[in-house]
Amino acid sequence: MPKTAPQNLEDSDEELLTFKYSITSYGADYPVDSLVKRMKNGSIYVPQFQRGYVWDHREASRFIESLLLGLPVPGIFLAKEQDTQKLLVIDGQQRLKTIQYFYDGVFEPNQREFSLTKVADEFDGLTYQTLSEEDRRRLDDSIIPATIVKQDEPSDDNSSIYYIFERLNTxxxxxxxxxxxxxxxxxxxxxxxxxxxxxxxxxxxxxxxxxxxxxxxxxxxxxxxxxxxxxxxxxxxxxxxxxxxxxxxxxxxxxxxxxxxxxxxxxxxxxxxxxxxxxxxxxxxxxxxxxxxxxxxxxxxxxxxxxxxxxxxxxxxxxxxxxxxxxxxxxxxxxxxxxxxxxxxxxxxxxxxxxxx
Structure with missing residues (x-):
């Protein structure tokens, strides 16, 4: 890479939007097992980008524990693609990947078994498969709220999603x-x-x-x-x-x-x-x-x-x-x-x- 970044790239400019968008947004409550299914079949997908997955095993375990305990969790932000009707994850990839890893049984960052750690005694050391049937059902039925956005106008570039992504990327x-x-x-x-x-x-x-x-x-x-x-x-x-x-x-x-x-x-x-x-x-x-x-x-x-x-x-x-x-x-x-x-x-x-x- 050059010793210093190229001069005058557009990301260094303080630019203001000079136009308005027409955007439809609505809320949806997804059961956890539905989110896992949709991520596996690609109808909800996490884009590949620089930051990637950053939670450690303990943080991921505590998120799963919150769901098992019935505690409210932050919602996710999705954008509907006009051509494919798939949902792009704008905000919430840590949460979605965590539940996917837990259901798959492998904590991808270290390729080890995803057993819960440093959580309540009743869940400590358990995997999705070793949870009691009642707890698995409670996790499957846990709700993660989502906000879904779709750009109506202009209809040919989906550019509003860029600005939503940028502003949520804090x-x-x-x-x-x-x-x-x-x-x-x-x-x-x-x-x-x-x-x-x-x-x-x-x-x-x-x-x-x-x-x-x-x-x-x-x-x-x-x-x-x-x-x-x-x-x-x-x-x-x-x-x-x-x-x-x-x-x-x-x-x-x-x-x-x-x-x-x-x-x-x-x-x-x-x-x-x-x-x-x-x-x-x-x-x-x-x-x-x-x-x-x-x-x-x-x-x-x-x-x-x-x-x-x-x-x-x-x-x-x-x-x-x-x-x-x-x-x-x-x-x-x-x-x-x-x-x-x-x-x-x-x-x-x-x-x-x-x-x-």
Missing amino acids: GGQQLKPQEIRACIYHGEFNNLLAELNYHQCWRDIYGSPKPDKRMRDQEMILRFLALYFEGDNYQKPMKGFLNQFLGQNRYLKKYDKSAIQLVFIRTIETAYEVWGGRAFKPKNQINAAVFDCIMVGLARRLEKGLINDKESLNTNYQHLLKSQNFLDVTVNSSRTTEKYIVQSRLSQAINAFENVQ
Whole structure:
């Protein structure tokens, strides 16, 4: 990973939502055995993300004990996916995974038998199978309240779920924007981003042989692709723009895999051939604003065919990095996601490369 994170990534901007959603929400009370069944068949699923399961054996045991004692427990938060009708767990994965582990009989973090520990004497040392029939029935019938949300409008991107997820994600290590997107928009496009992220030229430019654990490298690829394909429709916040682009093309129906692969690979290979590992680094680290516009400008030129005059390309690039107008909308700006600033740097980069032979 680079010594420092890329500059000007959208997660560093304090961005306010400039639009409203229409969201339906309702409450549902699920018996524990029903939740376990639904998790096993995938109709309720916990997304894979950085934080993962964090409870220890004692914490997990005390949660099961609360259910056995009939004590109220915190509710869970689920989002209904429009296309599959499955329920995505936004908040409550610790509770849901705990009951799943207990019913399976194995505490997954240490792969040991899940017997209750440091709980009331009547339950201490017991597994689901060794509970009395009465206690098993009481656990099966215990209720966990849920709030289920569904985005009605806009109907094509499920982007509100991103913001709900983000605002509920307040414990432990905060998830980065791309980590949340990987949870909510899992699918063919997200898989393709992970695949492109391993391209050797990109890894050399980014400065690490291994992908960034916080997915900031994937976010930069997404940012380039979004501005290349939909830059004319850009509206701040950048966060929302990327959410919408990934959500609308989640299954590679709007822009197909071959088109995305072609534009990214052709552009990043040309950049690496000309600038090597120093590409997009006006100082000592990648600048996201420099990266997105230079990549778009280079990609637009490559639409006309291969570039033969690499020296001219490099000269124009170096002039651009010294231009005060360009620096004002990239390196020197603290508002790199403002619409007029995004448009300005994109147009400057496109104009710089369009006549290179």
